[in-house]
Amino acid sequence: MATLQMQDIIKDFPGVRALGGVSLRVSSGEVLALCGENGAGKSTLMKILSGVYPHGSFAGELTLDGKPLYFRGIPDSVRAGISIVHQELSIIPELSISENLFLGHETSVFGFVNAASEARRSVDLLNRVGLNVHPDSNAANLSVGEQQLLEIAKALSSNPKFLILDEPTSALSPKEVQKVLQVIEGIKKQGVGCVMISHKLEEVFEIADAIAVIRDGISISWNKIHETKTEQVIREMVGRELNDIYPEKHRLTVLSEPILEVRNLTTRVVKDVSFSVHRGEILGIAGLMGSGRSELLHSIFGTGPKIQSGEVRFEGRRFICKSPVESVRQGLALVTEDRKRLGLVLDQSIQENSTLTAMCLGQWVRAMGFIQPAAIRKRAEELFELLHIKAPSLDAITRNLSGGNQQKVVLSKWLMTLPKVLFLDEPTRGIDVGARGEFYQLIRDLADQGLGVVVVSSELPEVLGLSHRVLVLSEGRAMGEVETLTATPESVMRLAVKTKKDDWKETSA
Ligand SMILES: Nc1ncnc2c1ncn2[C@@H]1O[C@H](COP(=O)(O)OP(=O)(O)OP(=O)(O)O)[C@@H](O)[C@H]1O
Ligand SMILES: [Mg+2]
Known part of the structure; x- marks a missing residue:
């Protein structure tokens, strides 16, 4: 049995302290759920554990069975037996399933990709995640649920001892979620230690052995699953009592x-x-x-x-x-379910992303007769506040936002089109419980208007x-x-x- 540990991790980005002291531990054959609000630092923490952020770019210590780990990059973490499925899907639709599986670590012999052995391994890996597709078929035909399974298969291709899953179910239907949970259960039975990030607490309680909560980059709690309850986890995540997250019901009298x-x-x-x-x-x-x-x-x-x-x-x-x-x-405006293609220009600021569509289509000109940059900026700022987008300001680059906060930028973009x-x-999807409550209230307020x-x-x-x-x-x-x-x-x-x-x-x- 092996134990992987992170101790007092601190990580700063220019102007932002993403992690201010987080510790956690996971052992073979165990599923640890990592929970926290959007922007709490979950993905950042897991990027440290998987070598995306190398040794020296953060403070604190990583150890495997007590021995320190110094990762210069992702290959080092893979060699140590750690593999990650990132929050964003990375399947390349133009490639075949097996090409996707081995992308980046082809099994080459004297520089030649060994097709026969890759085909065999593809079938093995696909079986392991219960994905019933031909390795040579095109990845473009997979549903989001199947793509997620393929991502997991891809992460398993390095035979990890520890598997990190960053929101593996957030884009899936209930049926697909069950499938992914079963697969994780199977991986765990094979002795792999898993860290799973999720905003869906029901599934956390279904699959995890222990649950760690972080808030604003700090460790808040670590509990065995049967020693905690949903309400407690929510309270620890948002830092306050959260009662009914849905706005009060009222019968609508429709006159028009x-x-x-x-x-x-x-x-x-x-x-x-x-x-x-x-x-x-x-x-x-x-x-x-x-x-x-x-x-x-x-x-x-x-x-x-x-x-x-x-x-x-x-x-x-x-x-x-x-x-x-x-x-x-x-x-009309349509906020789509597709989390992979959020339609954001990641290298532009929040302000640019939230106002561009509206400006290009002349929505504000039509509404007011002329362009009023100040009015547009003001509304963008209001939405930034209302949606609780966690970023230093409207001018922050969208790429640097956490997944859930990018999602909120998409919403603000559509609301800016004055639908x-x-x-x-x-x-x-992918929005934490606290922010959900605010979001529901916002939608209700917009409806009331x-x-x-x-x-x-x-x-x-x-x-x-x-x-x-x-x-x-x-x-x-x-x-x-x-x-x-x-x-x-x-x-x-x-x-x-x-x-x-x-x-x-x-x-x-
Ligand atoms: N490359 C970066 N540059 C600047 N800030 C960053 C960068 N990556 C993350 N951050 C900031 O660090 C904080 C933690 O982000 P992280 O992605 O870890 O959150 P998360 O807990 O995974 O949230 P979510 O549930 O929305 O995915 C956020 O405030 C985010 O804006
Ligand atoms: Mg994240």
Whole structure:
């Protein structure tokens, strides 16, 4: 059995102390969950452990079974038996699965890549993560869940004793999450020590043996999993008592015409779906994976399957989607679920990222008649505050933000386009619990100011907690709507698993 330890780690970036004294320990055959708010320092800590930040660029000590480790770079950490799956997926779609697996460490003999042995090892590795695909097939065809499994297989290719997983499940559906958790369970049984970062506390409690919490770059607690509770972990993460994170419910009295009306919409994916959204209203869309939730939003916005029949009306007029750009100009915005392609220019500042789209499309000119840089900056600053983006200022470079905070910049970018109707597709993936509460309140406030909101989420408590009404889809069809004042998760699930023929199928949630 081996034990890996980090002691009093301190890491500074220009102007920012990311870590101010963190210690943790993980042993073979154990899963340690690492939890903390967006920007707490989790990814930075794991980059130190995996040699991304070399010895000398931080203070404190790394030891393996008591012996100090000095990593000059990633290869040194790999040699010591440590492997990492980073928060951002790194699969290259143009390459085959096995090329992706061995990228950077091809098994070469006298400089030639040994194709036969690579093929054998590919099959082994893919089996280990339960990924049933041909090693020669194109990586572009993998779903996000499969890509995540491939990332894990890739990390296993160096036969690590310790595996670090930075938010391996944040972009996955409940079914895919279960698969990844099973794979981690298997890896652990083979004696590998795992450190897993996650914002999803249910899965942390499902898989971890121990849980370490860090806040603002400092170690707060370390507990065996059965000696702690969700509420305690949340309290330690946010540093205060957090009660209900959902805004207070109230029945919406709708007086006006709907701002967005969808009638009998049919595409390749959805069939005959109708719904409407009023100003001030938050409509949730629930359904299992593959029920067509995201595709529905994308089709209306202009980035999804073509509309075959049916009608969309926006502000009382027939809305024919010509392009996403046109949709934005008309007052629609879509925050997508795709965490890999956030649509940010990482080398630009937060300010540039949050205002560029709005400026290019002339949203502010249209709204005010002329460009007012001061007004735009002011709104960007307000959103920066409201969304609690953790960065020194609006002028910070986006690349230097933590994953969750980059996510918030994406949100601010869309809010800057002054939408009248906002589509949110899995908006809180990778966002910590405390920030979620603030985010829900922000969406509710925007709705109260007259915005119409449509939110798709796989998390039932989220759709129910945030929306006024929920439309439930199953296999591309609308199965019914529920009022969230009276609905229960069960009533939504019952509709979500209903099929056209009214029979039942297995649920994935
Ligand atoms: N290269 C860098 N340059 C400057 N600051 C950085 C850099 N990398 C990280 N930071 C800062 O260090 C802090 C910790 O970031 P880190 O990515 O470790 O957070 P995290 O806990 O992983 O958050 P999340 O849950 O959002 O992924 C943040 O304030 C971040 O802005
Ligand atoms: Mg991170």
